[in-house]
Amino acid sequence: MTEDSVFQPPEDSDIRQTQAQQALEREAQLSLTGWQQEVSRGLEYGLEAAESIRDRTIPTFSRGELPHFAGINTFLKAPYLEDVRRVGDYDIAVVGVPHDSGTTYRPGTRFGPQGIRRISALYTPYNFETGIDLREQITLCDVGDIFTIPANNEKSFDQISKGIAHIFSSGAFPIILGGDHSIGFPTVRGVCRHLGDKKVGIIHFDRHVDTQETDLDERMHTCPWFHATHMKNAPAQNLVQLGIGGWQVPRQGVKVCRERATNILTVTDITEMGLDAAVDYALERALDGTDCVYVSFDIDCIDAGFVPGTGWPEPGGLLPREALYLLNKIIRNAPVCGLEVVEVSPPYDISDMTALMATRVICDAMASLVLSGQLPRTQRPGYLHAEANLEVGADWE
Numbered sequence: 003m004t005e006d007s008v009f010q011p012p013e014d015s016d017i018r019q020t021q022a023q024q025a026l027e028r029e030a031q032l033s034l035t036g037w038q039q040e041v042s043r044g045l046e047y048g049l050e051a052a053e054s055i056r057d058r059t060i061p062t063f064s065r066g067e068l069p070h071f072a073g074i075n076t077f078l079k080a081p082y083l084e085d086v087r088r089v090g091d092y093d094i095a096v097v098g099v100p101h102d103s104g105t106t107y108r109p110g111t112r113f114g115p116q117g118i119r120r121i122s123a124l125y126t127p128y129n130f131e132t133g134i135d136l137r138e139q140i141t142l143c144d145v146g147d148i149f150t151i152p153a154n155n156e157k158s159f160d161q162i163s164k165g166i167a168h169i170f171s172s173g174a175f176p177i178i179l180g181g182d183h184s185i186g187f188p189t190v191r192g193v194c195r196h197l198g199d200k201k202v203g204i205i206h207f208d209r210h211v212d213t214q215e216t217d218l219d220e221r222m223h224t225c226p227w228f229h230a231t232h233m234k235n236a237p238a239q240n241l242v243q244l245g246i247g248g249w250q251v252p253r254q255g256v257k258v259c260r261e262r263a264t265n266i267l268t269v270t271d272i273t274e275m276g277l278d279a280a281v282d283y284a285l286e287r288a289l290d291g292t293d294c295v296y297v298s299f300d301i302d303c304i305d306a307g308f309v310p311g312t313g314w315p316e317p318g319g320l321l322p323r324e325a326l327y328l329l330n331k332i333i334r335n336a337p338v339c340g341l342e343v344v345e346v347s348p349p350y351d352i353s354d355m356t357a358l359m360a361t362r363v364i365c366d367a368m369a370s371l372v373l374s375g376q377l378p379r380t381q382r383p384g385y386l387h388a389e390a391n392l393e394v395g396a397d398w399e
């Protein structure tokens with residue numbers, strides 16, 4: 003794993019380059035092959051433009067990235083993969099989980115996947131600082147949404163676990179657009195079905211612990227880690243919870259964290275020890291005896307002022323640049339097996355800012371997976387077990 007993307011000036015101060023100078027040079031090293039393929043496909047499928055158009059890369063019908071305000075909104079305008087049996091042909095599969103029946107207060111995250119996809123049209127596949135161009139370096143598809151059952155969490159969980167297990171076992175890297183945080187249990191269960199006897203550490207960004215057994219008599223979005231860490235493949239001692247705090251943390255969940263000895267850092271812990279030390283803490287504990295890391299990013303880990311469109315906004319959270327720094331450095335230094343971004347609730351959002359934050363988290367994560375050499379994959383990851391174990395996580399009444 004490389005560290006070169008976290009800006010480190012060269013030791014000789016005479017030749018010190020700014021990050022911006024490095025970025026300018028990195029851009030020159032990127033290919034244009036993916037872009038040219040997209041243009042050719044656009045001209046073929048979308049017809050050559052009217053004669054008055056001087057730029058002959060423009061088709062008549064919008065195909066691909068441009069114009070940003072046009073087109074069908076898959077995530078980052080990635081190809082929509084209707085036939086999910088072919089998902090293993092791609093490095094990354096984005097999947098929506100429009101489930102908000104696990105919400106205990108403000109609903110609306112069933113519209114999260116659509117909201118994230120819509121504002122993701124604002125983004126190009128290129129990132130300045132890292133010099134990553136996703137279109138040139140990986141293949142990405144959007145498989146659409148899991149068919150969830152709004153009136154029934156448990157049936158929805160079964161659908162989610164089956165869908166995530168399918169993507170994960172294909173070798174494609176799953177990126178999950180929530181949905182409320184109740185989906186954290188069935189997503190991890192889907193991964194665990196294909197881990198054999200391997201283990202996963204969970205790194206959980208949140209203001210809330212989400213560790214109680216039930217809430218309002220069901221397995222709600224306050225409960226995923228009680229059930230996930232009950233599975234033998236996902237030990238509680240490898241659950242790292244970053245950004246926890248405030249006035250919305252249920253005491254029954256705190257009791258479970260204490261009993262199972264999960265690893266919690268508050269926002270104050272993180273800022274006082276420093277971001278790099280917090281990353282070290284997270285990696286040490288999540289990777290202790292495990293084979294991979296699953297990242298569950300609740301958008302509400304960020305200060306409520308930046309993410310109003312969420313179910314349980316809590317002031318005092320991480321700054322966006324702190325959260326992104328932690329996330330990027332964690333991903334660049336751990337074998338990551340999946341990522342979910344949850345609790346984006348467009349009906350409560352303002353100017354799409356919460357959905358945009360989720361888009362940023364996902365795009366940064368993809369860049370970090372490429373920078374660290376994890377994607378594109380040269381071989382199937384060692385933790386991936388071909389045969390499904392349907393017994394995992396099936397024992398709760």
Ligand SMILES: [Mn+2]
Nearest residue numbers: 208210300302
């Ligand atoms: Mn939360």
